[in-house]
Amino acid sequence: MYRVVTTYRNGSPRPVVERGPWHVAQKTAEGWAETLRGLGYVAYVEAQNGMIDAGGGELAGGADSDLMAALASMA
Secondary structure, three states, X not given: OEEXXXXXXXXXXXXXXXXXXXXXXXHHHHHHHHHHHHOOOEEEEEEOOEEOEOOOOOEOOXXXXXXXXXXXXXX
16 A cells, blocks of 8 residues: 655645555556646655655665664554
8 A cells, every 4th residue: 555645835845744645556646746847746656565766757766765664663
């Protein structure tokens, strides 16, 4: 399961974070994220086990991916 997470500013000191509905296919969630990015939102795809797309189309991997997965599971 995958969902799109968007962030934007509405004039308050803290950014607004919205989590979209869950999608079965990763491709569907990525399509929505691309559409939202085209409209000016900061958007990334999140899987049930943590963030998978950092917003630039690159998959989150490497040294920090274990930390990101651990932090996502704590939320």
